[in-house]
Amino acid sequence: MTSIDRAFIDSLPKAELHLHIEGTLEPELKLELAQRNGVDIGQSTVEQVRDTYSFTDLTSFLAVYYPAMEVLVTEQDFRDLALAYLRRAAADGVVRAEIFFDPQAHTSRGISFATVIDGLWSAVQEAPSLGIDAALIMCFLRDHSADSAEETLAASLPYRDRIVGVGLDSDERGNPPEKFAAVFAAAKDAGYRLTMHCDIDQEQSIQNIATVLHTIGVERIDHGTNILEDPALVAEAKQRGIGFTCCPVSNSFVTDQMKGAEIAALLREGLKVSIASDDPAYFGGYVSENIAVLAEAQQLTSAEVVLLARNSLESSWASDEKKAQWLRQLEEIAG
């Protein structure tokens, strides 16, 4: 059995394109912020907090995930959260991080949009000192109303130059992509790039994937491996160069398996598959770990691991100039 050297994976310049900043809240930082802000979270040790990070599917994960955000209160908290992630990502060879954030998870509990974006932006500006080019993607919560998404889009417009694109996350059940067609069209008109979650094994996964490709017009799909159920859609996504941001470790927590065979099949079919960590504080693996477990489970060749890194850079929303520079670095390392 071959296994790809972890140092080799770390050494490859890569983009992380599916990372929820709220999902990087490690128990240590949660305790620190709870203390700093005088929030009683009901636990006082790292082990106790870690024990609360327990779930069996997407819905039970989200039921733990949103309440945990109560410790995020000030601009400094959002900055500290993002900087902790960026430091960790730098160790994994991340040169570009496109970071999801969920404004409604904060504005709905009285934290202003400005507090969230100012804190995150401060970390984004510091990212180059860690060797990372960072960007922010604003996600709408699909279990909130379309009107709430419209209000969030309006709130973001004064900060248009700090946000590269919009996405859609939270509970897909009963919240299909067409609910957000108008707000995504308006976001596109405002110059935002578009991505959307198509979570794994949802009741309407394949219909929702068709809708995001045909009606919403996304450039990337977050997760999306159920596309394999429709070979015509696979061919179309390949032809259009749609990026698929796949998260094997996350999949193994919120479904019964990591969906490694599906991820490898899409990669080998020539789709722009990249690997990311989703919510690493909850699932326990940052990006290199995600690549390593997939490589091990699917016996990926080193050329396929390099392809995952190349795909991540190619499907990122960085400037063409930066992408070309990282791709040259990647080819030098990969030989």
Ligand code: HPA
């Ligand atoms: N799916 C839906 N919502 C989420 C996810 C996800 O993978 N991670 C954080 N919020």
Ligand code: ZN
């Ligand atoms: Zn996600």
